[in-house]
Amino acid sequence: MSWDMISLRGMLFFAYHGARPEERTLGQRFAVDLDVHLDLRPAGQSDNVRDTVNYSELHTIAREVVMGDPRNLLESLGERIASQVLAEFSTVARVRVRIAKPSVAIAGSILAEAAVTVDRSRS
16 A cells, blocks of 8 residues: 655654763754655544644654653654654554764764664554
């Protein structure tokens, strides 16, 4: 079955996640992309926000998780966001969360970002 998709791209948050002590002390930027798969026909036909997933509510979930309790891994943040989206929105069939650390510091390298993608569905 194919699904329609709502996407939020480039949400930026400053937080204190990471496995290294300096990441927890200094903090850094995190970029989050979110794809939510669901049937958008009801909203397309009604033109009513009650028939879709409100973008601001998705943003709030991402912000609260990323700005919340420090985690060691991007994988953990992605899992928490995906789980919360599926728990709060029964119409969502699948959620894809991409979390990146822009300009991550890895000794001896120049790296634009390090990222993790978590893809979860109800089935």
